[in-house]
Amino acid sequence: TVEVDFNKKEGSFVDSFSFSSYLSHFDSKKLNQLSISSHAEAKDIEQKINSSNFEVIGSKRNKMRKNPPAPYITSTLQQDAANxxxxxxxxxxxxxxxxxxxxxxxxxxxxxxITYIRTDGLHIANEAAKDIRSLVIERYGQDFA
Structure with missing residues (x-):
C-alpha cells in the first residue's frame, strides 16, 4: 500500500488531501505479489517513488449502485453473531x-x-413493498426509491 499526499494547484477549492493506493506497476512492469524479492529492492523502489513527482493525467467518475445485504435468516444471524x-x-x-x-x-x-426469529422467508408482499416505497419517497425523495 502506498500512502499518497495529494496537493492541488493554487486557486483550487481544496489545498491537499491524502489517500491510500496500491502500486501495481513500476518501471513499466506489472507487479504481482512476488515481484519484489528483497527488502533492499523494496527500499530502492520506495526511495524512487518518494523522490518522484506524479501528475494526474485523467480521471473517470462512475455511478455505482450497491444493493444492501440480504436480510438475516436464522443461520446468517448466528454466523455473524459468532464471527x-x-x-x-x-x-x-x-x-x-x-x-x-x-x-x-x-x-x-x-x-x-424484529419479526419471528425462525421465519427464514425473504418474500415481501406486494402491498408491503408498495407501502415501503411510498414511505421512502416521502421521507427521502424519488432518487432513493
Whole structure:
C-alpha cells in the first residue's frame, strides 16, 4: 500500500488531501505479489517513488449502485453473531427472542422489534413493498426509491 499526499494547484477549492493506493506497476512492469524479492529492492523502489513527482493525467467518475445485504435468516444471524461478536448460537437466539418480544410502550402494549426469529422467508408482499416505497419517497425523495 502506498500512502499518497495529494496537493492541488493554487486557486483550487481544496489545498491537499491524502489517500491510500496500491502500486501495481513500476518501471513499466506489472507487479504481482512476488515481484519484489528483497527488502533492499523494496527500499530502492520506495526511495524512487518518494523522490518522484506524479501528475494526474485523467480521471473517470462512475455511478455505482450497491444493493444492501440480504436480510438475516436464522443461520446468517448466528454466523455473524459468532464471527463478529463471539456469541454462541444459543445466546444469539435468546437475544433474538427478547427482541421479538419487544419493549413495553407507554400505552401498556408491547412492540416487537424484529419479526419471528425462525421465519427464514425473504418474500415481501406486494402491498408491503408498495407501502415501503411510498414511505421512502416521502421521507427521502424519488432518487432513493
Amino acid at each position: 463478529k461478536l463471539h456469541f454462541s448460537a444459543s445466546y444469539t437466539m435468546k437475544l433474538a427472542q427478547k427482541l421479538y418480544e419487544g419493549v413495553q410502550l407507554s400505552n401498556d402494549k408491547a412492540a416487537g422489534l
